[in-house]
Amino acid sequence: MQPVDLPLPVVRRPRPPADVGSLERDLRARVDGEVRFDAGTRAAYSTDGSNYRQVPIGVVVPRTVEAAVEAVAVCREHGAPLLSRGGGTSLAGECCNTAVVVDWSKYGNRLLSVDPENRRCVVEPGIVLDDLNRQLAGYGLMYGPKPATHPNCTLGGMIGNNSCGSTAQAYGKVVDNLHRLEVLTYDGVRMWVGRTGDAELERLTAAEGRQAELYRGLVALRDRYAGLVRERYPDIPRRVSGYNLDSLLPEHGFDVAGLLTGSESTLVTVLRAELELVPVPEHTSLVVLGYEDICRAADHVPAVLEHEPAALEGVDHQLVHFQQVKHLNPDALKELPGGRAYLMVQLVGDTREEVEDKARALIDAKPDDVDHTWYEDEQHVHELWLVRESGLGATAHVPGEPDTWEGWEDSAVPVDRLGDYLRDLKRLYEEFGYGHPSVYGHFGHGCVHTRIPFDLESEEGIARMRAFVEKAADLVVSYGGSLSGEHGDGQSRGELLVKMFGPELIEGFERLKGLFDPGNRMNPGKIVLPHRLDEDLRLGADHLPWEPETVFSFPHDGGRFSRAAARCVGVGKCRSSEGGVMCPSYRATREEEHSTRGRARLLFEMVNNDSDSPVTDGWRSDEVNDALDLCLACKGCKTDCPVNVDMATYKAEFLHHHYKGRLRPLAHYSMGWLPALARGAALAPRTVNALTSVPWVARVVKALGGVAPERDVPLFAEQRFTDWWRERGGTRGAGHRGEVVVWPDTFTDHFHPAVGRAAVEVLEAAGFRVKVPEAAVCCGLTWISTGQLNVAGRVLGHTIDVLREDLRRGTPVVGLEPSCTAVFRADAAELLPKDPDVERLREQTRTLAELLVERAGDWQPPRVDARAVVQRHCHQYAVMGFDADRKILERAGVDADVLDAGCCGLAGNFGFEKGHYDVSMACAEAGLLPAVRDADDATLVLADGFSCRTQVDQAGTGRSPLHLAEVLAAGLTGREAVPDRPGAPGARALLPPGVAGAAAGALAVWCSRRARRLRR
Structure with missing residues (x-):
């Protein structure tokens, strides 16, 4: 083989193409996919999970691998920088760049083939790890590495970062679990790469063309740097920093796929991957050991490793404390043993006996002063792992604590030196005045995660951050460790790699880059020829965001909307496809800007005063409005998001300002003012129902109200709950448990009054004296959700006036509609923060189940003895929780299958609005809906939310869900639990057809005459 000249990259900092418009036109013309150069998309992709921000040139969402290949070709012709992106959760800045971003996650997410015999599969790079493993479960196989972001990280992103996770203890990093990669260079070479035998390597290097040139260059790199690689690459399992030149060594089989793994889109675009799979463990158990401090726990790691754990994770008391403060994983925290630091040890085996023997041996060998717990059931093991996997979100935006940031969050050292490293790291924290940040991580591999309270908004703070990171890099190198043990180098550590590898190997990295990407167009500025670690910051010393006045008080963000808009840290949990509530619109569309994270990015750009911000119109921004349009305001993110982004509140605030002083969408008038319209309809509910049952009238009504034509207009009850209450004669009985106010929300009062009647019946049977407000009252929910906050404030103020005496007497207020109850428990105090009676309302409002559990603990509900499918309302899930409901259902003998199925999709006004039906x-x-259809006729369907019940009613399932109050009331009398309301199957209350037609005709004549008068 002829001597090879190993080039260096030609350009250190490539500029964007001069003619971006031409680039966009060519991409649109030639790429089968979605090409987006609009301001909203560019804002949504401007950052990842890191401290960095670079607004992309544009985004391409290819429908096929071939479309992605064509996109690269177009970028090459225009000289445009390119970034191939996975889930966008990277913490070192490798997933944001001033480049054309290729997002695989929407379409390029297929499992292409499975070879069970050889335990391999072929995937496209956009497939999410959990989705892949669900599809592999039928084969008894799985992909081994499992990062904490497994519900939303993509395989392409894992390959780009050489990801690991807790299971790397048993299975290694991604580089250890790849068979082949199909890759594409920027200049158009497309090839499958993997381990290369001597004969194959000789054939490849002897050929002509660019591929042969690449292989000859790789051989030359191996020969030139092999000695330095063996000398300077840390011999630890978590060396993720730098390029994998060690994969080219003979002992690793000249593995080009291994070389390219962890290259963070700086060398090639990955098109497909052939993965090596492992069997799903037959049996699993988890032993948690409790220590006096985290350094002592780290000292004990080598002894625990003798028991061959499948995973070995460390958690300190600070992480547990932060989760307690943020109310994360409360059940799991109770299951931890005594101590202030913990080792979580997962053991696996082929039989239950084998796993039990391993656990007992570990427990018998532990020091006497180390406490422990031991769980084998799936539920407890899952709950406890959430304590560890919640680490990043739990340590960010902790109430009462300074904000923390990445920057030194995944260093790795030899396991036998981990305890001493942690002691030195803690001393370094103190030296720089950073207090006591939480440390946790993959202790079985010596990998430490942490977030540090850097000041990233002043020159002094940024200089101190830089000094700390430089000194921390020296520290980890002195221990023979790696700057990155999991999350890659990107921009956070690229500049520091010379400390770890020395200048000769850094030149080797640059020559590798020059071989594959001589023009430095692939994700430039990351790993090699890096931008400085203290530039391109999302905040920065010149970060002076717009501080708009707001109606909501945003107490969790210091009253500053700009801080709320910056709350998202990019974990990407909102992009998961199963579990919890967040984020229903993303699950429906798979669009980044329809995720909670994407919307947060746009809001950040909206208040960002940076000159390159793509969102420039403030509250009037159409880009932000479009992104928020498909937000269901379900509030799932308020709980599911690890940093408690509350997009429903942000949306209400934005809509208030966006439409201030101008016409609103029709739906804001029809559904925003629903309580007022409902009171008008209550004057003649049968007539209104009859008219809206006439097809052409319904079409007109829906068109005028901005209602989706596919929806049925809900039927009004013939007798309101409050009318029934007055006819009944109001309050009865002494009520030995005291007085309660049953809240007559609009939905209960006007649409499903049977729920209110049932609640009164149950509360009185439980020993309460029930009151119902006699004045017209409302929580203001519909005005809040449509952004009419001034009206909402006035409505809430009136409500407080009506309830004031009861509130000051400490009378509980029982909410039956979860969304209205959530207003009292959360929104009202942020909308009217200075009224002490609003705070009393928050403290005294309870759901029916909460009141029965807290104030009638000795009351035995009637036995229902039935099975039930239960849909939790999103607002109840997010604000009040569902534990009390579970307890009451259990007491009543209801075998409840509480669905973890996400939002019902109707979500108040959302599913009724024109243009939202398909997403709904x-x-x-x-x-x-699949769960309801699968339920047999003997199984009850429960849903406390009006929206949830209406969605099921209108979906053609033949089922009409019940409220908890209706089930309990039916048990009191022994009657069958069936819905008693308009809209339930067989319960549509209409006038006779002839009368309905005549009424519709009369309405048409009146409308015509009224129109003529107005024209005059």
């Missing part, structure tokens, strides 16, 4: 139904079909 896609949300419902993701879990709720």
Whole structure:
């Protein structure tokens, strides 16, 4: 083989193409996919999970691998920088760049083939790890590495970062679990690469063309740097920093796929991957050991490793404390043993006996002063792992604590030196005045995660951050460790790699880059020829965001909307496809800007005063409005998001300002003012129902109200709950448990009054004296959700006036509609923060189940003895929780299958609004509707939310869900639990057809005459 000249990259900092418009036109013309150069998309992709921000040139969402190949070709012709992106959760800045971003996650997410015999599969790079493993479960196989972001990280992103996770203890990093990669260079070479035998390598290097040139260059790199690689690469399992030149060594089989793994889109675009799979463990148990401090726990790691754990994770008391403060994983925290630091040891085996023997041996060998717990059931093991996997989110935006940031969050050292490293790291924290950040991580591999309270908004703070990171890099190198043990180098550590590898190997990295990407167009500025670690910051010393006045008080963000808009840290949990509530619109569309994270990015750009911000119109921004349009305001993110982004509140605030002083969408008038319209309809509910049952009248009504034509207009009850209450004579009995106010929300009062009647019956049977407000009252929910906050504030103020005496007497207020109850428990105090009676309302409002559990603990509900499918309302899930309901259902003998199916999709006004029907139904079909259809006739369907019940009613399932109050009331009398309301199957209350037609005709004549008068 002829001597090879190993080039260096030609350009250190490539500029964007001069003619971006031409680039966009060519991409649109030639790429089968979605090409987006609009401001909203560019804002949504401007950052990842890191401290960095670079606004992309544009985004391409290819429908096929061939489309992605064509996109690269177009970028090459225009000289445009390119970034191939996975889930966008990277913490070192490798997933944001001033480049054309290729996002695989929407379409390029297929499992292409499975070879069970050889335990391999072929995937496209956009497939999410959990989705892949669900598809592999039928074969008894799985992909081994499992990062904490497994519900939303993609395989392409894992390959780009050489990801690991807790299971790397048993299975290694991604580089250890790849057979082949199909890759594409920027200049158009497309090839499958993997381990290369001597004969194959000789054939490849002897050939002509660019591929042969690449292989000859790789051989030359191996020969030139092999000695330095063996000398300077840390011999630890978590060396993720730098390029994998060690994969080219003979002992690793000249593995080009291994070389390219962890290259963070700086060398090639990965098109497909052939993965090596492992069997799903037959049996698993988890032993948690409790220590006096985290350094002592780290000292004990080598002894625990003798028991061959499948995973060995460390958690300190600070992480547990932060989760307690943020109310994360409360059940799991109770299951931890005594101590202030913990080792979580997962053991696996082929039989239950084998796993039990391993656990007992570990427990018998532990020091006497180390406490422990031991769990084998799936539920407890899952709950406890959430304590560890919640680490990043739990340590960010902790109430009462300074904000923390990445920057030194995944260093790795030899396991036998981990305890001493942690002691030195803690001393370094103190030296720089950073207090006592939480440390946790993959202790079985010596990998430490942490977030540090850097000041990234002043020159002094940024200089101190830089000094700390430089000194921390020296520290980890002195221990023979790696700057990155999991999350890659990107921009956070690229500049520091010379400390770890020395200048000769850094030149080797640059020559590798020059071989594959001589023009430095692939994700430039990351790993090699890096931008400085203290530039391109999302905040920065010149970060002076717009501080708009707001109606909501945003107490969790210091009253500053700009801080709320910056709350998202990019974990990407909102992009998961199963579990919890967040984010239903993303699950339906798979669009980044329709995720909670994407919307947060746009809001950040909206208040960002940076000159290159793509969102420039403030509250009037159409880009932000478009992104928020498909937000269901379900509040799932308020709980599911690890940093508690509350997009429903942000949306209400934005809509208030966006439409201030101008016409609103029709739906804001029809559904925003629903309580007022409902009171008008209550004057003649049968007539209104009859008219809206006439097809052409319904079409007109829906068109005028901005209602989706596919929806049925809900039927009004013939007798309101409050009318029934007055006819009944109001309060009865002494009520030995005291007085309660049953809240007559609009939905209960006007649409499903049977729920209110049932609640009164149950509360009185439980020993309460029930009151119902006699004045017209409302929580203001519909005005809040449509952004009419001034009206909402006035409505809430009136409500407080009506309830004031009861509130000051400490009378509980029982909410029956979860969304209205959530207003009292959360929104009202942020909308009217200075009224002490609003705070009393928050403290005294309870759901029916909460009141029965807290104030009638000795009351035995009637036995229902039935099975039930239960849909939790999103607002109840997010604000009040569902534990009390579970307890009451259990007491009543209801075998409840509480669905973890996400939002019903109707979500108040959302599913009724024109243009939202398809997304609404896609949300419902993701879990709720299939579960209802699968339930047999003897199984009850429970849903406390009016929206949830209406969605099921209108979906053609033949089922009409019940409220908890209706089930309990039926048990009191022994009657069958069936819905008693308009809209339930067989319960549509209409006038006779002839009368309905005549009424519709009379309405048409009146409308015509009224129109003529107005024209005059």
